[in-house]
Amino acid sequence: EVQLVESGGGLVKPGGSLRLSCAASGFSFTNYNMNWVRQAPGKGLEWVSSFSSNNGNRYYADSVKGRFTISRDNAKNSLYLQMNSLRDEDTAVYYCARGGCSGGVCLLPDFFDYWGQGTLVTVSS
Amino acid sequence: QSALTQPRSVSGSPGQSVTISCTGTSNDVGAYNYVSWYQQHPGKAPKLMIYDVTKRPSGVPDRFSGSKSDNTASLTISGLQPEDETDYYCCSYAASHSYVFGTGTKVTVL
Numbered sequence: 001e002v003q004l005v006e007s008g009g010g011l012v013k014p015g016g017s018l019r020l021s022c023a024a025s026g027f028s029f030t031n032y033n034m035n036w037v038r039q040a041p042g043k044g045l046e047w048v049s050s051f052s053s054n055n056g057n058r059y060y061a062d063s064v065k066g067r068f069t070i071s072r073d074n075a076k077n078s079l080y081l082q083m084n085s086l087r088d089e090d091t092a093v094y095y096c097a098r099g100g101c102s103g104g105v106c107l108l109p110d111f112f113d114y115w116g117q118g119t120l121v122t123v124s125s
Numbered sequence: 126q127s128a129l130t131q132p133r134s135v136s137g138s139p140g141q142s143v144t145i146s147c148t149g150t151s152n153d154v155g156a157y158n159y160v161s162w163y164q165q166h167p168g169k170a171p172k173l174m175i176y177d178v179t180k181r182p183s184g185v186p187d188r189f190s191g192s193k194s195d196n197t198a199s200l201t202i203s204g205l206q207p208e209d210e211t212d213y214y215c216c217s218y219a220a221s222h223s224y225v226f227g228t229g230t231k232v233t234v235l
């Protein structure tokens with residue numbers, strides 16, 4: 001059974017930092033693109049970042065570029081999101097999501113097929 | 126990258142069909158056949174319902190179907206059930222290695 005479990009959320013002041021983790025199990029982690037998607041309270045979903053399993057490239061939404069860093073440790077089956085210079089508008093539930101591809105090899109996912117339960121990040125003074 | 130446009134809400138009686146539209150641009154929905162749809166119950170994680178515009182993951186009821194025409198994708202729920210009442214989001218791969226989600230639609234079963 002595919003499982004994704006996020007941790008590391010909490011309350012942080014504007015300008016502060018936080019590191020989120022996502023522990024994966026039930027699938028061959030190394031072979032999958034992994035992603036972060038967030039949802040502000042009462043709002044819609046927003047893609048944050050993706051880590052390609054094929055070329056090792058990392059991609060970011062313009063809203064977080066230069067402040068957030070996605071990384072992964074394949075030996076630990078874990079995905080991370082280092083968040084620096086946090087702003088009020090970064091307040092959201094952050095979901096870890098596995099990327100799926102319907103073709104053979106894809107640099108980035110066609111869709112997000114499994115999601116964790118999310119971890120809440122609150123940026124407030 | 127602006128969010129894809131979805132109606133705020135749609136409604137139907139049990140057994141009826143409802144269709145949710147998802148309008149983007151020639152840089153996202155119109156450019157790629159990588160449109161997916163997600164169902165999200167309150168306080169829960171999103172669940173994949175449709176991928177690659179028309180494909181349904183195993184376990185998703187066949188009353189859920191997807192389509193696309195030009196810059197607009199659609200999710201149709203046929204034979205509406207009470208448990209279908211919740212929020213739905215579309216998503217498209219977009220230019221410059223990014224993704225854009227829709228604004229979200231609340232489906233109400235009357």
